[in-house]
Amino acid sequence: MAVQADAGAIRRRRTRASTEVRGYGRATPYLFLAPYLTLFLLFVVGPAIFGFWMSLHDWDFQLPGKPFVGLQNYKDLFDPLSATAEPFWHGMRATGIFTVASVPFLVALPLALAVLLNRKFPGRTFFRAVYFAPFVLGVAVIGLMFRYILDTSFGLLNAFLGLFGAPDIGWTNDQPYAFIALVAVTVWWTAGFNAIIFLAGLQDIPAEQYEAAELDGANSWQQFRNVTLPGLRPVTVFIVTITVLASANMFGQSVLITQGGPGDTTATALMVITDTGFSQFRMGQATAMSYLLALCLAIISVLNFVLLRERKS
């Protein structure tokens, strides 16, 4: 009996040269998928489509009429005379500055941290856990904590810099210090996250490659250039992509640390979008802004995917 069944199983396995296990009804896969797909359609696919539909209307959710305006909301964003273009591009500028200023640090420093952690030393697991720890905290905690530490008159940072005779710096209310502070806080918060991903990538590089390089007389720096960096390329593409996305989503740090200031120089695109949609109730315009920003991000993601991949060949 058992032998027969085994033979049957083997035959089944041979005829389906794939990873699946047979022996389930036609509907079974869909039943397993149903709970998730219901949520997915309701809260992801539906809203993504409905959001675009909203962006084609003058959608004030407090008013009964929501007239269809076609692409007008999008056109307005490119018309300097419209009421939405000015704040939107101002926010895009803040988001752009923050992204350009933060991504290099959020890639380079975690890489250095990962190289540091890739050495074997006593307490390595402990230090790895410590460096990663800030990431488990939410932006609300990070924001309140650093709002105090960065305070111009009684913050810990200025007190520390004062020991070296530095004057009080307006980290939360003076430019360019506000951007420097926002970038630094974000690095403090998320560097460990990127470092852990880099570290996993480092550990995937076969040790033989280093041994071969060492036999060829390569020093540490040459090994880093010729073995480590090429080996990390796929991971780097991934990290750059998710970090650009995360930086472009910047919201909490500005809300809690600089309150968008000084002036509204650090009011990010996302702050403008939520202000337009939730405070001014102009959700049609707000969704148009969201979709335009998302489109920009999609283009940037594809670009850096292509650019970083290309150099390989």
Next chain:
Amino acid sequence: MRRRPSAAFWILVVLLAVLVILPLLWMVITSFKTIGESQSDPPTPLPQEPTGRAYGEILTTGGQNPVLRWALNSFGAAALHALLVVTVASMAGYALARMNFRFKNAIFSVILLTLFVPGFVFLMPNYLLMDNLGWLDTLAALIVPGAAGAFGVFFMRQFFLAIPKELEEVALIDGANSWIIFTRIILPNAKPALATLTVLSFLTNWNDFIWPLFVLFSPERLTLPAGLTLLQGAYTTDYPVIMAGATVAAVPVLILYVFVQRYVIEGVARSGIKG
């Protein structure tokens, strides 16, 4: 590579650790200071007259800033959210990893694609959806919509792909059906992945800032992140109180982290390799 770490190496490693720990320590220390002392220049390293006033203020001000209530809301929402994610994601991940059916690749591609769609795109339409479902200002708005995220399915699928299929085939021969195989064989073998996904989902939900800020309004319905903004607005320069609030939000996750750091770190590491 096999050289012993130098003194410079140790100084760097320890200095970085101090840089991480110091702000957190400063937050906790400040929460025990008086208002006056928290604004002294230069700051005092330790509270001169340690006081629990800040905690008394936020834990007892009769419903105005019910921090304990916020903590409870945060915990309930995050726990139920994690449970929901793990349930639906492991079922869907199993089907996508182990079964063959029409539109499988199309379905998986669409799910994967949404992993790269920024969350703010869903903000307004999902807000209106919450309004229509009557979920505004309820914890359901925090628990359910987020469970539609693609990460969990993707994560569980990757894990299931690595489980040897011989296990299932033996059970199949014994006449077990898919549900039995899934619950009795697959899930027990997926404990590390389930633990990781539970912890990551819990943390994400506990820390979520922007969504609760807009879908919750009543003071007694808020979660900690949304409540903390309220606290910052109400107490502006009473930093001991604000730091006490931040401490209440930070300490539970830091304690949780101490116990499950392995799962968190491995979960994050794995997400990168496969991505």
